[in-house]
Amino acid sequence: MKDADRKAEAAAPAEAAPEFAESADQYKVKLPDFEGPLDLLLFLIRKEEVSIYDIPIARITAQYLEYLNGMRELDIAVAGEFLVMAATLIHIKSQMLLPRDPNVPEEELEDPRDELVQQLLEHQKFKGAANALHQRALIEAATFTRGALETDEENPEVAATVFQLFEVFREVLNRQKALVEIEIEREQVTMAEKIAEIRQAITEQEEVSARRMFERARSKRELVLIFLAILEMVKELIIGLKQAETFGDILISRREPIEEVSEEEVSETEVREAEIREDAVKEADVRIENQESTEP
Amino acid sequence: MTIEELKPIIESLIFVSEEPITVKQLAALLDGEAKADIEAAADALVEEFQARGGGLEIRRLAEGYQIRTRPEFSEYVRRYLKSQPSARLSLAALETLAVIAYKQPITIPEILEIRGVTSTSAIKTLLDRRLIVAKGHKQVVGRPMMYGTSDDFLIQFGLNDLSELPNLEDFEDLMTS
Amino acid sequence: MTIEELKPIIESLIFVSEEPITVKQLAALLDGEAKADIEAAADALVEEFQARGGGLEIRRLAEGYQIRTRPEFSEYVRRYLKSQPSARLSLAALETLAVIAYKQPITIPEILEIRGVTSTSAIKTLLDRRLIVAKGHKQVVGRPMMYGTSDDFLIQFGLNDLSELPNLEDFEDLMTS
Numbered sequence: 001m002k003d004a005d006r007k008a009e010a011a012a013p014a015e016a017a018p019e020f021a022e023s024a025d026q027y028k029v030k031l032p033d034f035e036g037p038l039d040l041l042l043f044l045i046r047k048e049e050v051s052i053y054d055i056p057i058a059r060i061t062a063q064y065l066e067y068l069n070g071m072r073e074l075d076i077a078v079a080g081e082f083l084v085m086a087a088t089l090i091h092i093k094s095q096m097l098l099p100r101d102p103n104v105p106e107e108e109l110e111d112p113r114d115e116l117v118q119q120l121l122e123h124q125k126f127k128g129a130a131n132a133l134h135q136r137a138l139i140e141a142a143t144f145t146r147g148a149l150e151t152d153e154e155n156p157e158v159a160a161t162v163f164q165l166f167e168v169f170r171e172v173l174n175r176q177k178a179l180v181e182i183e184i185e186r187e188q189v190t191m192a193e194k195i196a197e198i199r200q201a202i203t204e205q206e207e208v209s210a211r212r213m214f215e216r217a218r219s220k221r222e223l224v225l226i227f228l229a230i231l232e233m234v235k236e237l238i239i240g241l242k243q244a245e246t247f248g249d250i251l252i253s254r255r256e257p258i259e260e261v262s263e264e265e266v267s268e269t270e271v272r273e274a275e276i277r278e279d280a281v282k283e284a285d286v287r288i289e290n291q292e293s294t295e296p
Numbered sequence: 297m298t299i300e301e302l303k304p305i306i307e308s309l310i311f312v313s314e315e316p317i318t319v320k321q322l323a324a325l326l327d328g329e330a331k332a333d334i335e336a337a338a339d340a341l342v343e344e345f346q347a348r349g350g351g352l353e354i355r356r357l358a359e360g361y362q363i364r365t366r367p368e369f370s371e372y373v374r375r376y377l378k379s380q381p382s383a384r385l386s387l388a389a390l391e392t393l394a395v396i397a398y399k400q401p402i403t404i405p406e407i408l409e410i411r412g413v414t415s416t417s418a419i420k421t422l423l424d425r426r427l428i429v430a431k432g433h434k435q436v437v438g439r440p441m442m443y444g445t446s447d448d449f450l451i452q453f454g455l456n457d458l459s460e461l462p463n464l465e466d467f468e469d470l471m472t473s
Numbered sequence: 474m475t476i477e478e479l480k481p482i483i484e485s486l487i488f489v490s491e492e493p494i495t496v497k498q499l500a501a502l503l504d505g506e507a508k509a510d511i512e513a514a515a516d517a518l519v520e521e522f523q524a525r526g527g528g529l530e531i532r533r534l535a536e537g538y539q540i541r542t543r544p545e546f547s548e549y550v551r552r553y554l555k556s557q558p559s560a561r562l563s564l565a566a567l568e569t570l571a572v573i574a575y576k577q578p579i580t581i582p583e584i585l586e587i588r589g590v591t592s593t594s595a596i597k598t599l600l601d602r603r604l605i606v607a608k609g610h611k612q613v614v615g616r617p618m619m620y621g622t623s624d625d626f627l628i629q630f631g632l633n634d635l636s637e638l639p640n641l642e643d644f645e646d647l648m649t650s
Contacts, residue, residue: 305546307529308543308546351484351488365488369481369486373485379502
């Protein structure tokens with residue numbers, strides 16, 4: 001078995017060979033290298049030098065759980081797949097502890113480990129195949145096709161399938177999205193503008209739907225700005241908020257009779273305060289980004 | 297290196313080069329090799345391909361060495377180039393076709409808005425190839441022409457109808473990850 | 474035409490074709506010639522280039538013939554083209570590719586079942602590199618998309634067809650013996 005191990009490792013592609021750590025401290029750091037629970041299990045089986053056909057399930061389960069704990073200690077989020085496998089291992093272990101049904105003949109007894117063993121063998125095979133493919137690709141990457149012919153230049157076109165058509169469409173959409181995002185960033189909406197907008201809206205109408213105001217936002221930043229502008233105006237007793245029912249729409253209404261105000265007439269104090277608020281927006285932005293990055 | 301050792305290296309360099317490759321260029325790639333040896337090896341290749349009588353020849357031109365098909369077989373080569381599928385489209389045309397396929401009926405200004413670049417020459421190509429057809433005027437200011445895909449489009453892309461176009465939902469599981 | 478007469482014509486056609494050219498394509502260009510003769514001539518060319526030991530070789534890839542440089546001289550060719558070896562596939566992508574290659578057509582949930590981990594980002598990489606292609610919906614609940622390998626996969630991995638994939642069972646006893 002040891003010999004075969006060495007062969008398998010020697011054949012593994014250089015950058016793909018998992019770096020097996022020697023000491024406990026080392027393997028903790030290496031934990032995220034295990035791509036999935038099957039890789040971790042294969043590693044443990046190899047490390048313990050046990051037969052894949054006769055896995056000492058209690059020992060391997062204990063080790064497996066120890067690894068997961070190690071991950072938690074290091075604050076590495078343990079992927080769901082690892083937990084599912086932990087449950088499977090514990091389940092197999094408990095089944096192994098059950099007394100055998102004396103009425104069932106020996107050869108008909110099912111080993112609770114069978115399914116897992118099959119899965120591990122299958123996984124091992126594909127790892128071998130991946131390695132063989134890698135070797136082939138290395139050789140192929142060293143061969144080259146001819147340089148472009150003159151005739152190619154007269155025909156600089158690409159053949160297409162319906163899936164390529166879809167791909168191209170997706171790329172166009174992504175490009176468009178990126179463009180729109182740049183546009184919005186360039187706009188740099190300010191809170192003073194938002195206050196002026198809300199003022200304008202409530203001079204034109206008695207009541208304005210807050211939901212509609214929020215729906216018009218084209219970025220998270222703008223959304224936060226509208227929100228802060230409304231709060232600001234409530235505080236300044238310029239507007240009042242009404243909600244007819246819980247979770248219903250909030251209506252913005254005038255609190256004091258105001259004259260028609262154009263955008264330029266936003267008072268200086270308002271603008272200064274608005275600037276202060278904008279710092280708050282920046283912080284809020286950061287928080288939003290953080291949230292996004294921790295989302296799975 | 298001996299001249300015999302130089303030959304296959306020079307042969308592969310002539311082969312991958314888009315333009316005739318000069319002795320000077322070859323010498324720069326084969327540092328340390330004498331230009332005279334390089335030239336001797338390349339000339340030997342010219343003769344060898346001549347003697348083989350195969351479909352290819354290496355020529356010595358003023359600008360350097362070049363590999364190409366022998367003129368005797370140009371008829372077949374032309375036949376091959378003509379046989380290339382008619383669905384070969386430039387990227388601009390392909391993008392425009394994709395936008396039209398998914399957003400039809402659509403006007404040229406609307407395509408501009410999505411692609412970010414004008415598509416008039418691509419539209420012309422697509423009309424010439426009968427992949428798209430005009431679908432009447434849009435009832436807005438300027439009454440621009442609307443375009444949609446043709447029956448030829450369906451045939452060339454192996455579709456029974458437009459509902460068979462792969463849709464965004466099919467790939468959503470990939471894009472949301 | 475005799476096989477000897479066919480050989481140089483086929484050689485020039487293999488040369489001009491950008492993709493591996495199939496016997497079927499060759500037959501369409503050489504009307505009236507038997508496919509068996511065309512195949513015999515093309516195979517003779519493969520052997521001839523092999524025997525020559527020059528810088529080039531004709532290979533059977535993706536059920537077609539393609540002329541390429543020999544891997545031995547890649548160092549010089551890379552130097553000339555200033556080409557970087559293309560980015561290597563990650564282990565996750567390679568393993569996912571292996572599962573798809575042997576089990577195609579296969580859906581993402583089925584890949585998850587075999588690999589024990591989700592493979593969406595690997596699938597995305599493989600689609601981007603055009604090594605796999607969508608092969609239509611599976612007619613089961615949820616109609617998941619099925620994936621299979623592409624001709625580019627065969628070419629990049631030096632295979633004529635999928636039957637040339639190494640036997641999966643050969644990898645079984647790597648660690649169990």
